[in-house]
Amino acid sequence: MERQFSSQDLTRLNEAIRQTMELIRKVAPQYGQYQGQYGQGQQSPFMQMQMGGPNIDRIADIVRERVAEVIRERVADTIRERVGEAVRERTLETIRNIAQQSGMQGQMGGGFGGGEWVANAIRERVEDRLRERIKDAIRERVREELRERVGETLREAIQQSPLGQMGQGELLVAALRERIEQNLRERLIETLREHVQETVREKVGEALRNAAQQGQLGQHLAQGPAAEWVAAAIRERVEEAIRERLGEVLREHLREALREKVIEAIRMQAMQGGQQQQFGGQWMPQFGGQQHFGGGFQQFGQGGHEYLAQQLRSKIEDQVRQRVEDAVRERVREAISERLGEALRSALSQTQFGGGLDTDRIADQVRERLSNAVRERVGDAVRERVGEAVRYALSQQMQMGGYGQQSM
Amino acid sequence: MDPTTIELMLDQVRAIYRALAGADLPEPQPDSVPTPAEEPAAEDVVHGFANLEALARNMPSVIERVPPFSFSPPLDAFNDDHEILIEVAVPGVERKDFKVERTGELVIISGFRRGERAANGRSYFHAEIPRGPFHRVVRLPHSMLGEPRIEVNQGLIEIHFPKTPAHKPAKA
Numbered sequence: 001m002e003r004q005f006s007s008q009d010l011t012r013l014n015e016a017i018r019q020t021m022e023l024i025r026k027v028a029p030q031y032g033q034y035q036g037q038y039g040q041g042q043q044s045p046f047m048q049m050q051m052g053g054p055n056i057d058r059i060a061d062i063v064r065e066r067v068a069e070v071i072r073e074r075v076a077d078t079i080r081e082r083v084g085e086a087v088r089e090r091t092l093e094t095i096r097n098i099a100q101q102s103g104m105q106g107q108m109g110g111g112f113g114g115g116e117w118v119a120n121a122i123r124e125r126v127e128d129r130l131r132e133r134i135k136d137a138i139r140e141r142v143r144e145e146l147r148e149r150v151g152e153t154l155r156e157a158i159q160q161s162p163l164g165q166m167g168q169g170e171l172l173v174a175a176l177r178e179r180i181e182q183n184l185r186e187r188l189i190e191t192l193r194e195h196v197q198e199t200v201r202e203k204v205g206e207a208l209r210n211a212a213q214q215g216q217l218g219q220h221l222a223q224g225p226a227a228e229w230v231a232a233a234i235r236e237r238v239e240e241a242i243r244e245r246l247g248e249v250l251r252e253h254l255r256e257a258l259r260e261k262v263i264e265a266i267r268m269q270a271m272q273g274g275q276q277q278q279f280g281g282q283w284m285p286q287f288g289g290q291q292h293f294g295g296g297f298q299q300f301g302q303g304g305h306e307y308l309a310q311q312l313r314s315k316i317e318d319q320v321r322q323r324v325e326d327a328v329r330e331r332v333r334e335a336i337s338e339r340l341g342e343a344l345r346s347a348l349s350q351t352q353f354g355g356g357l358d359t360d361r362i363a364d365q366v367r368e369r370l371s372n373a374v375r376e377r378v379g380d381a382v383r384e385r386v387g388e389a390v391r392y393a394l395s396q397q398m399q400m401g402g403y404g405q406q407s408m
Numbered sequence: 409m410d411p412t413t414i415e416l417m418l419d420q421v422r423a424i425y426r427a428l429a430g431a432d433l434p435e436p437q438p439d440s441v442p443t444p445a446e447e448p449a450a451e452d453v454v455h456g457f458a459n460l461e462a463l464a465r466n467m468p469s470v471i472e473r474v475p476p477f478s479f480s481p482p483l484d485a486f487n488d489d490h491e492i493l494i495e496v497a498v499p500g501v502e503r504k505d506f507k508v509e510r511t512g513e514l515v516i517i518s519g520f521r522r523g524e525r526a527a528n529g530r531s532y533f534h535a536e537i538p539r540g541p542f543h544r545v546v547r548l549p550h551s552m553l554g555e556p557r558i559e560v561n562q563g564l565i566e567i568h569f570p571k572t573p574a575h576k577p578a579k580a
Contacts, residue, residue, distance in 0.1 A: 005409050005410070005413075005450075006411070007447045009411055009414045009415070009418075010447065010450060011447065011448065012418060013414050013417055013418045013421065013457070014448040014452075014456065016421040016422065016425070016433055017421055017457055017460050018456075019425070019434065020421050020428070020433065021459075024428060024460075024463060024464075027428055027429070028467060
């Protein structure tokens with residue numbers, strides 16, 4: 001099968017390429033300024049194959065599907081449990097405190113029993129609704145994000161990798177981490193925030209309305225100091241749920257999903273053949289450097305999985321988790337403290353119906369004010385903190401000599 | 409670079425041209441042999457081809473009528489008491505179009521699929537089946553297997569690795 005090509009063959013091909021490019025400029029002028037994507041991060045399928053592309057695409061596909069599905073199931077289920085539990089605990093605790101401090105146990109309708117009833121009702125409504133909403137939203141967001149980022153990142157990392165294999169592994173991990181973190185976290189937080197707010201608005205209102213109708217919640221809670229306590233209860237509940245539960249859920253499951261599934265995908269690809277080691281050199285010997293691309297993947301196939309897993313786990317989680325949690329906690333607390341009390345006071349003072357709770361009004365005001373405040377503050381804070389964390393992690397990695405002078 | 413690869417690349421360029429222009433690519437003068445100074449570097453030509461492919465893949469009117477170039481064919485691997493069988497699906501492949509190499513536990517199957525040409529007034533109405541070079545590597549469960557027997561059967565490359573006595577299960 002091996003023969004040498006002639007100069008004439010090559011010239012004919014070159015001329016054909018030139019003529020076809022010229023034709024494209026004529027019939028599709030929007031491509032007239034095309035300077036070629038080759039070498040700028042994006043490659044044709046042909047060049048992708050030369051550089052291990054089809055396998056990168058397969059990895060990207062596998063990662064996307066698996067991570068999206070795993071995060072969807074795990075996060076949704078865990079959020080349901082943990083947020084539900086948090087809501088129940090905090091609601092109950094606060095209602096008890098209110099009753100004790102004000103000597104109003106008898107006016108709660110069912111006394112402590114009424115508190116239990118309200119807490120359980122809120123929990124049930126919030127957790128089921130939240131689970132369903134978050135499940136699909138997360139799957140879509142994660143899938144979108146990974147679709148955009150994983151293939152591109154892997155290709156770029158491989159292109160930019162130094163010839164040393166260890167350097168390539170480091171670079172690949174760092175690039176993956178940076179791209180996925182930066183965007184996925186923002187999208188997830190955005191998604192969670194929206195859905196938590198919407199769900200709490202709908203379901204807390206519904207639960208309170210039912211409680212009032214069924215005599216489980218006294219009408220006096222609509223006025224005076226009790227209104228403040230109700231505000232505190234909701235504030236506490238939402239804040240705790242976001243700070244503790246969502247932070248845990250994201251940390252655990254994002255880490256787990258990325259670690260397990262990325263490695264699984266790469267391992268599977270390595271088992272399919274270590275193709276990358278051979279790409280290019282077989283039939284395009286002029287691309288001598290491609291042997292190195294293969295070498296990097298070969299590394300993953302022979303124990304590099306653990307290395308990659310360790311890198312992903314430690315770098316993604318340790319550097320980013322704490323900062324994001326802190327940022328979310330602080331900003332959510334600020335926003336809720338300022339806006340929720342104000343919203344509730346305003347809504348309650350406008351209640352016209354014999355002191356009963358106008359829960360729809362409360363819910364609307366809470367939603368509106370919280371949405372704006374939290375969106376602004378959390379978005380900025382998370383961006384800022386993730387940026388800090390990533391910079392810190394990268395600088396540490398570079399100081400350790402992982403990938404030398406490679407630009408990221 | 410293998411001349412067959414150049415030929416397939418040229419066919420691919422012709423297919424792109426035809427999808428764009430609705431006519432065949434003008435053929436160069438047969439006596440235009442380049443002087444050494446004019447001869448393009450192989451690497452530059454491959455770059456140019458890659459750029460053209462990338463550009464064409466962004467054009468909806470072209471992508472539908474130009475087959476994917478280069479691919480990794482799907483494969484199955486079977487294991488029984490007597491042999492390990494690898495089947496690689498490459499429609500229309502002929503024995504002369506591929507080679508099988510072995511390095512330790514790795515088996516490398518590479519070659520090209522010629523497919524149909526879009527030339528001489530013939531063009532793709534719809535193109536999905538990839539053509540051009542292909543490449544797969546399989547890791548065998550044992551390194552000490554016998555010499556493979558290779559067959560092509562209805563679009564499947566069949567590679568039979570006989571097991572040596574050391575790898576056959578002991579009889580009860």
